Amino acid sequence: MMQELITEDRAADRKMLFMHLYQQAFPLVAKYVRDKGGSFEEAKDIFQDALVIYYEKLVTSNVELTYSERSYLLGIAKHLWAKKNKEHYNHITLDDSLTGIAMEEPGTTASDKLLNLLHHSGQRCMELLRAFYYDKLPMTKISKLFGFSSERSATVQKYKCLEKVRDLVKEKSLSYEDFLA
Amino acid sequence: MRTSLHNIQQIEDYLLKYAGEADQCLFEARLLLQPTLHDQLLWQQKTYAIIRQYSRRQLKAEIESVHQHLFNETEHITFRRKIMALFRQ
Numbered sequence: 001m002m003q004e005l006i007t008e009d010r011a012a013d014r015k016m017l018f019m020h021l022y023q024q025a026f027p028l029v030a031k032y033v034r035d036k037g038g039s040f041e042e043a044k045d046i047f048q049d050a051l052v053i054y055y056e057k058l059v060t061s062n063v064e065l066t067y068s069e070r071s072y073l074l075g076i077a078k079h080l081w082a083k084k085n086k087e088h089y090n091h092i093t094l095d096d097s098l099t100g101i102a103m104e105e106p107g108t109t110a111s112d113k114l115l116n117l118l119h120h121s122g123q124r125c126m127e128l129l130r131a132f133y134y135d136k137l138p139m140t141k142i143s144k145l146f147g148f149s150s151e152r153s154a155t156v157q158k159y160k161c162l163e164k165v166r167d168l169v170k171e172k173s174l175s176y177e178d179f180l181a
Numbered sequence: 182m183r184t185s186l187h188n189i190q191q192i193e194d195y196l197l198k199y200a201g202e203a204d205q206c207l208f209e210a211r212l213l214l215q216p217t218l219h220d221q222l223l224w225q226q227k228t229y230a231i232i233r234q235y236s237r238r239q240l241k242a243e244i245e246s247v248h249q250h251l252f253n254e255t256e257h258i259t260f261r262r263k264i265m266a267l268f269r270q
Contacts, residue, residue: 011243018247023260030264040268048244052237115235126235133229134236159186162193166221166228173227 010135010145014055021051025070029077036081046084050076059136114172118165125161132158188218192225 026047033043050073118126128146131137137145143154182190194200195208212219251257252264 014240014243015247018244019251022247022251027263027267030267034267040265043268044248048241048248051244052240055240111231111234114231115238118231118235126232129232130236130239133232134240156182156186159182159189159193162225162228163185163189165231166189166224169228169231170224 017055018051021054021069021073022047025073028070028074032074032077033081036085038081042084046077046080047073049080053080056134059134110172114169117172118168122161122165122168125164128154128158128161129165188221189225192218192222196222196226196229 026043029047029050030040030043033039033046038046053076054069054073128142131142131145132139139151139154139158142148142158143151146154146157148154148157191200191208195205198205200208212222252261
């Protein structure tokens with residue numbers, strides 16, 4: 001189906017981006033983490049978190065990089081490593097653009113349960129909401145990607161999805177006691 | 182658009198700061214007068230947080246699949262060896 005192909009293309013674009021960034025920047029980050037006494041697994045975790053931050057920065061601000069992508073990713077990785085090992089924190093000088101960026105703590109068991117539920121039962125809605133709120137795609141593009149007849153109907157569907165997810169969040173928060181306490 | 186969706190839109194305009202200053206003030210007045218609207222606002226905020234968590238989880242899964250590809254496919258063996266050499270005892 002055309003709609004699926006276009007959606008897959010977006011994922012393919014991201015895959016190409018991450019493949020490129022991995023090849024360009026992971027050796028640098030791995031060497032940095034190794035020099036600080038870290039393991040391969042730690043380097044991998046730090047780098048993957050740095051990629052998430054980089055992606056979010058890219059879609060939210062259309063940032064024009066002063067440095068190369070790999071220097072930028074190394075900068076984020078150093079920041080994350082410092083955060084992980086607070087005793088070294090004062091030795092790191094951060095670019096101003098990095099302040100305010102912080103990864104969230106891993107989800108609680110209850111919010112994991114909810115995320116799993118949303119993944120399995122409301123995937124189309126979640127993908128629509130992800131495209132708008134996280135990937136920051138314009139409604140014109142979302143409308144085409146998801147096969148809506150107009151921007152207006154895509155917008156209405158977005159609100160319907162938001163309502164559906166909100167009601168589920170509300171309902172499940174009553175049964176998952178520690179959820180979003 | 183039905184009323185419940187209209188409320189969601191107004192809450193969104195307020196939370197994501199799409200509304201102008203006058204509309205923001207007007208909405209704040211409504212929040213004071215309508216406790217249920219305030220309640221809806223809090224749930225909507227939590228929903229945005231869940232959407233972000235979901236999206237990050239999906240993105241991380243995509244990144245992990247790139248990692249697996251680079252570290253398991255023979256075409257990338259040079260890359261893999263270069264990295265693993267760094268961590269050899």
